[in-house]
Amino acid sequence: MKIGVHKIAMAAPNDVSGLKCLIDSGVVDPATIVALIGKTEGNGGANDFTRGFATLSFQLLLAPLLGVTPDEIGSSIAFVWSGGCEGVLSPHATVFTQTPSEVAETPRLALGIGITRDLAPEEIGRMAMVEAVAEAVRDCMDQTGITNPQEVHYVQVKGPLLTPARITDARARGAALATEDPNGSKVFARGAMALGVALGLGEVAAADLCDQVIARKLDLFSSVASTSAGGELKNCEVLLFGNSPAFGGDYRIGHATLCDVIDADGVRAALASAGLVARLGLSSADATRIAAVFAKAEASPTGVIRGRRNTMLSDADINYERHARAALGAVIASITQDPAIFVSGGTEHQCAPGSAPIAAIVRA
């Protein structure tokens, strides 16, 4: 098998013309699409509806081509959107296909997709969620034929948070929850999913995990997890990317850790890990080898970046996640020369506190 990587520009959240063009011209067979990861131009907050609009628009494009209903698309293709195109970040989607292929001489980009069972409200943000994600991660590794967790470079997970309705339901049943604050539950859900990745990949030991460490003991973490939580989900969806000897194709993936949102060395380390040595002033030829970059951006927990006070967390006009994405997105694009990159927020148990993961897919 091999994974195809197709980046398409979007002129609006409902602009699916880029994918339609690839399909019409025969470059992409819709039946081979397995996942789509993208940025939309909303505010990235609770009232950002550009993500849902984009998903619906792609479902409406693909459903007739695949002979299913728009709703059914969701069970065969994973959609991951991050809202918020701050600074230079450009709305786009990266479409992943999987097609038969010879293996290559060296391990190549592989993608495994796993789904957990639906989780009860009292399982969200707790060990049950950690264990369900860990199991899905192991299942993804089996799919990809990757046996060495070091060859896993990026694990995107999205899953449920506690909505008011779920909290009411749990109360009625007398079930204890991680928190009774809907917004506060994001932290626990993202944290539990990240620890699930860490457990599945052996980055943390099962013995060190319990409900009490989730979103609290932050020196337990995964270096490759990128997690998000939304009220529309009941189960967790795992997209595991790595390099597998069982896959062919042209791409390799690598990753690194960003120490802060202006860590240019970290960006270059991710490219190097994927096989591209980014010298000063990347050549155009090298720049076009970069197929996709995925990173998390976070405010400095200390309020200080490189010894200077940062005002993200005290800004009442612009949410700190928007400041952080604007900064990191510009730094990455200044190196890769492409503003169509995936930068999202929220890093509980995703790298050590203050740092964040970055992954890059590069043409071999």
Place this chain on the structure above:
Amino acid sequence: MKIGVHKIAMAAPNDVSGLKCLIDSGVVDPATIVALIGKTEGNGGANDFTRGFATLSFQLLLAPLLGVTPDEIGSSIAFVWSGGCEGVLSPHATVFTQTPSEVAETPRLALGIGITRDLAPEEIGRMAMVEAVAEAVRDCMDQTGITNPQEVHYVQVKGPLLTPARITDARARGAALATEDPNGSKVFARGAMALGVALGLGEVAAADLCDQVIARKLDLFSSVASTSAGGELKNCEVLLFGNSPAFGGDYRIGHATLCDVIDADGVRAALASAGLVARLGLSSADATRIAAVFAKAEASPTGVIRGRRNTMLSDADINYERHARAALGAVIASITQDPAIFVSGGTEHQCAPGSAPIAAIVRA
């Protein structure tokens, strides 16, 4: 003479403790302070009062030390503030002093400060403003002993715009104005001041200038001007920085042109122009040689950056200037390793459309 460069962090717009500490410890003699250029943590818009609060706070610190009233400080020290600390930009001020010194072997950082006469409303954004600024620029060159305009690297100008009161006054006198829109007058004022710099430095020919080209014929420009307009001013204040054989001290200044807000090569070119070759991964020793960076950030006029659609100009939540400053500030800081840099917006006749000036002061 020599110019001293002292960067101080600010914990709030009224935090003058950094300068007080330098004065108390004898590092800075308040009588030698000639200018202060800084960033404050407001929104950078018409209702950003952090700039005025900072000026008042520094005036209150310095007035008793200099034996003058707070108001009188303004005539001996030039204050330039840009509001808006987006992304990683950190609130700070760079304090410039001028003290007697031997000359050095090579030209060193020099600063000339010029003031125009008060301008009538009908002169704002028109040739009278261009010519007044050009004359002040020439005066600044005389002060610094710089004869070759190529050795001028950064000219910061601030001056008046058309307020509603001034428009009313002009109408009463039957005087024709560049525009009758107060906000729109910023564009004309900034443009006229930039053309004034260009004329003063010989970057444009007098014969090519007339009222009609201001803010319209944008292929006429200065490569080193950085201008801003505010309703509180009646005259223009010019701060001209260059390298002069008549000055001593430790600093040199250089400049370059940024082709967009992620132009890392442009940032490195400015450092190189000032004498610091920024290899990949600047060493800590080299990073500490960078005393100050001044740059302008602008949205792409085409709505495209490196071939990708940019959404700054269509964002109704966050002003495009804030997006642009966040992006450029992060890119510069990712290279210089210091987020306390001066990035402001509005680039009419300041480099070619879409590009922007950047200057750096580096310890020799």
Place this chain on the structure above:
Amino acid sequence: MKIGVHKIAMAAPNDVSGLKCLIDSGVVDPATIVALIGKTEGNGGANDFTRGFATLSFQLLLAPLLGVTPDEIGSSIAFVWSGGCEGVLSPHATVFTQTPSEVAETPRLALGIGITRDLAPEEIGRMAMVEAVAEAVRDCMDQTGITNPQEVHYVQVKGPLLTPARITDARARGAALATEDPNGSKVFARGAMALGVALGLGEVAAADLCDQVIARKLDLFSSVASTSAGGELKNCEVLLFGNSPAFGGDYRIGHATLCDVIDADGVRAALASAGLVARLGLSSADATRIAAVFAKAEASPTGVIRGRRNTMLSDADINYERHARAALGAVIASITQDPAIFVSGGTEHQCAPGSAPIAAIVRA
């Protein structure tokens, strides 16, 4: 004929469950739906995609019920959305149906819907647009059987503005445009459509109109027009509401003029015009008689409201339209006791400068 008025709450821009419920329960026959006017919870600006998301969602609900494609819905049902639920404004849609009915003893709510031909770019914001709208207005009056323009109380028009593509097209053909600024064209388009209403209803004389008065001579206006412009349209869609002797049913409509965004007397005048005398502390019974309220909100052009300085226009964080909608929406809801009301922005040639139209539909 009679017009049915059904207000449905929306839990999100894509929440069509309210209408689905009315259809499932037999209250609304989808084949009788002629128009839908609503508020969505976006920012109301150029990057507000909640309007498109809502339209698509309702099209997907109705298309299979009506045996047409989602695209075809647009030609049989008029959708009007205003983004921005500031203050207490609540996301909702008002669905209008038209069904056979006996006439009533007195004139009742009538709705005429008219469509202009597609307009060329050079016609947008100019007399051609004024005349096309006027013709559609007259056509709507014919449909409703209203002969006295005084019985027309609310004319909602939406139509095209100048997009970058249209401007390019016109330039290529050498056609002169109202403006070459896409955002600035909104003002001309809204103004021309409002003058079209005024001309169609005889509020202004044809002899007083020409290209030069549009968006400039603001003492020419309609007291009942409410217009909006969007890049997705090529023609103008007119919804004319009045009271007609040819219509039956339970509703009457009335209107008034608001002198500013806190004009509670103006709100009560609109209710009284529709037949509901709003005494102090409206009774619950009376409050439930109010089926819908439609109003325009605007910043004070003088920057002063009731003798006090207003800061809407100088706020760089929140667009003035959002301030204005928040204020007026709260004032109306404080009287009608229902925050699900339609308040939108932009009032060129819609009432005298500084004032704005308000209409109310009340159960007889």
Place this chain on the structure above:
Amino acid sequence: MKIGVHKIAMAAPNDVSGLKCLIDSGVVDPATIVALIGKTEGNGGANDFTRGFATLSFQLLLAPLLGVTPDEIGSSIAFVWSGGCEGVLSPHATVFTQTPSEVAETPRLALGIGITRDLAPEEIGRMAMVEAVAEAVRDCMDQTGITNPQEVHYVQVKGPLLTPARITDARARGAALATEDPNGSKVFARGAMALGVALGLGEVAAADLCDQVIARKLDLFSSVASTSAGGELKNCEVLLFGNSPAFGGDYRIGHATLCDVIDADGVRAALASAGLVARLGLSSADATRIAAVFAKAEASPTGVIRGRRNTMLSDADINYERHARAALGAVIASITQDPAIFVSGGTEHQCAPGSAPIAAIVRA
């Protein structure tokens, strides 16, 4: 004694010309000023520096007139600012003076000002703060000669919150805090101060209070408290307003409870409580009798207002406090016909959950 009430407009946070004019013309003797309560045009959040700028500006005006330093002004005049002029709210200050006077036939507006001791970090948001405020409230009642707590209508308290520095200090001493989250401490501080007012006025019984009820058992509350917390304070400052038989002058104060931000009846009830019956369409003569209005605005804790969903709490672009102030400010101004009113946010233990206090000062 009598209390003078002087409302002055402000053209900017540092515009003290209104008070200067009153002083210059002899209307206000600066030595008689005891308090100043106003609104500034910032964002009302943690990075709103307009409050500090206003305080400094008034201190600089008054210090030379009173022969003291600007810093010393703070100990003789209480300053209370609320940032955020959303919707129609207009920047202004209400200056209170106290001068000798005959008593009137009926009780008149009285003002008592109390100061607590400095509070240790571990006392903030806990019973020590409650008790200190209660004692200051009783002291204020003694000052005013009010013996019946029913005659107290508005108690404005401002006091300290937990800053990072205080939290660090407390940890070093092993002292337990109400919370270790600086932002979260606002809730505890405002709540404790409100319960202090309730205890001082006998609205709650001492036996019902303990650390655990603060910010948690919200059915314990004061109907007249309005509290705010800021990092710049170490002690609490109490301004108690009521009607006293020991005071003369022209003013009376009253209060009421607002059930939500569009509670026009509540606004009228406050006016009536102060002696002004607000019939429909207040006459100009009656409107000018209203000297000042003070109210708190809050988002609906249920997310529903008058049966309709409200989106304030899910808006990631505009803070809910800004939405709430915009709405309530417009409703009040639509009745009083004056947008220069004091509306601030945060209502823990200030009226029952979801409701909020409003007070009005009216000329007899």
